[in-house]
Amino acid sequence: MQVLESARELEVIGEYDLIVCGGGPAGVSAAIAAGRLGVDTLLLEATSSLGGIWTSGLVPFVLDSDSKTGLVGELKERLTDLQGYPPRKRGSGYLFDPEAMKVLLDELCLEAKVDVLFNTRVVGVVQERDKLTGVITEGPSGREVFVGHLFADCTGNGDLAAFAGCRYDVGHPETGQLQPASLTALVTGVPEHMSETRTSADKDAFCQLLRSVGVEPSYQKATLARTPYPGLWTLGVNHEYGVRHDSAKNITVATMRARREVFNAVKRLRTLPGWEKFHLVATSSQLGLREGRRVCGLYTVSVDDLINGRRWDDGICLVRFCVDLHVLEFRKGEGAVSEGIRVKPYHIPYRSLVSCDIGNLAMAGRCISGDFYAHASYRVTGNAVPMGEAVGIAAHMALEADSDFAHVDGRRVAERMRDRGHIL
Incomplete structure (x- = not known):
């Protein structure tokens, strides 16, 4: 049986320079970076706290953060001040108190003058051909519309891009199988x-x-x-x-x-x-999904990039993490494998953060453009943060030029990341 939903007029609640969908590590970083540069930013989050997998997901690790500065380093310093004790070193990153992280991310967004809406889920888009003009949301206030100039999909699963009809890949290239989920x-x-x-x-x-x-x-x-x-x-x-x-x-x-x-x-x-x-x-209040959609971008990060340690002029993040591929089905004694892939430090190029279908849509976090094996390396949150920062910086550049993400020179974004102390 099918039901036809009646057409209705929706109220436009607000207009923004940048609308970020998803308040996890990537989304909150994009919003903070943009807000600090004076970009009028709205951050939409489906749960009642920022931080995503860090907080709602109870995975209080910032993996692959040893070589990272910028917001990753700032978070560590601010957590120390807020908690009264430093985050704990573990492997290539650090652990923290998830409740302290919730409070800190709230404070950082308020300081950056970012408008945040909790319990608000994106359920559709408004678009003109290959350009997004708004998002449709559902939440405590009902069904609403927010219009914007630029949009960032930081949902983890590429939900915004899917609503917009963008191309994407899912799962293993041959079987379509996904890495398993976990509840921490x-x-x-x-x-x-x-x-x-x-x-x-x-x-x-x-x-x-x-x-x-x-x-x-x-x-x-x-x-x-x-x-x-x-x-x-x-x-x-x-x-x-x-x-x-x-x-x-x-x-x-x-x-x-x-x-x-x-x-x-x-x-x-x-x-x-x-x-x-x-x-x-x-x-955790949400199941930790390791995989969702990988939205097709202007460049697709590949396993060859990992093996060869490929660097780019528009590289905005240096990834050092291994291929952390959790087995696709139960196998006695096995948890995660690398499939024999040896990773050399490699770049995430700005181009992989920009949709190849919609010029004013960028992605950050695990839904960027990459293949199955590359995704198993760059997906950790120590990389999601600088990806988000790069999107926030690019949004500022695009607005200054009255342009969109697709027309921003990624080399300039990389320069700005270096200016912020990022080691690339």
């Missing part, structure tokens, strides 16, 4: 003798501990990591395979199953000697 948890009461799962052997040992109480984790490299807050740890024990970014039913079933798996794992571990005080503090 915060736990407390970890025994003093337990150490973090830093190595593959550590993770295997933790999985064996889970098996000793009758739990076979769907994530075969289960993790346990300290947060900067004393006694608070993050726990990762699950993989949800085959979860589609564009299926509410799929995501709902996976979320319920993952939540039950986490709860059961904590409950079973509590039966072990020394684990009596082990408790689940919270599970």
